[in-house]
Amino acid sequence: MRVTVLELAARYAASAHVLAEVDARLARGPATDLVLLPEAALHGYVSPAGDFDLSRFAEPLDGPTARACAAVAARHRVHLVSPLVLREDAALYNAMVAFAPDGTPAFVYRKRHPWIPETWATPGPFAPPVLELGGVRVTIAICFDLHFVADDAPETLAAADLLLFPSAWVERPDTRAARLARLARRFGLVVANANWAPGEPRVPGQGGSCVIRPDGSVERVARARGRLDVDLSAAAAGREPRSADR
DSSP: OEEEEEOOBOOSSOHHHHHHHHHHHHHHSOOOSEEEOOTTTTTOSSOTTOOOOOGGGOBOTTSHHHHHHHHHHHHHTSEEEEEEEEEETTEEEEEEEEEOTTSSEEEEEEOSSOOTTOTTOOOOOSOOOOEEETTEEEEEOOGGGGGTHHHHOHHHHHHOSEEEEEEOOOOSSOOHHHHHHHHHHHHTOEEEEEEOBSOSSOOTTOOOOEEEOTTSOEEEOOTTTOEEEEEHHHHTTTOOOOOTTO
16 A cells, blocks of 8 residues: 655645645645545644634535545545544534545544644544555544543554554644654554644644654655655564554
8 A cells, every 4th residue: 555645734714725736736646545634734723813713614524625525535546534624413523534536435533632722623432443445454543632542542553554643733842753653663553644834824843744664763754845655565564563552
């Protein structure tokens, strides 16, 4: 399996523009199997004025943003793991949806641990899924989940080959890569991190999207290109046996 991390500049209320950029980047190639976008990258994580309330962008799983993402996945014949402000009854979730190459949802993950400013978001009720894609066992955590996932879901991490980690990281100094490397070594998996890039707003912690191998080594996205393509079999070569107790 070939995995692609796309680093997208922070933008607010510009989902059509951002998705058109994703579409264009995928059209330029190279061919890939799974594409990961950053957390809340379509609508923006926070406005330039400091507004964290994304409830205005909420929609159901069959809403217009989801349908547009499904169309991109189908057009490029990839699994597109894309953010969505998901409305389900009275609950609003900071969610990531994996759209399959036929455009149908392969999984939906609702962020279990919204960050403090995400007062609009309902904590996700379900553990991260483990889904086999092309012979690779894939799971996911979103940004602030990183502080909890090893204790919340150690069996899930131990069962996975690849952890998808979309983020809108805000931190100085940035400890994200070091934290992810410890997780990769502990559970013997590859971590793919798609983080937001400097844009509007501009805050500490942007950039630095990466893929981390089971030995903890890091390959970062080149900022000018904003894309990292990794062959998962090569990235995972030589990993140690996994255990939830390591």
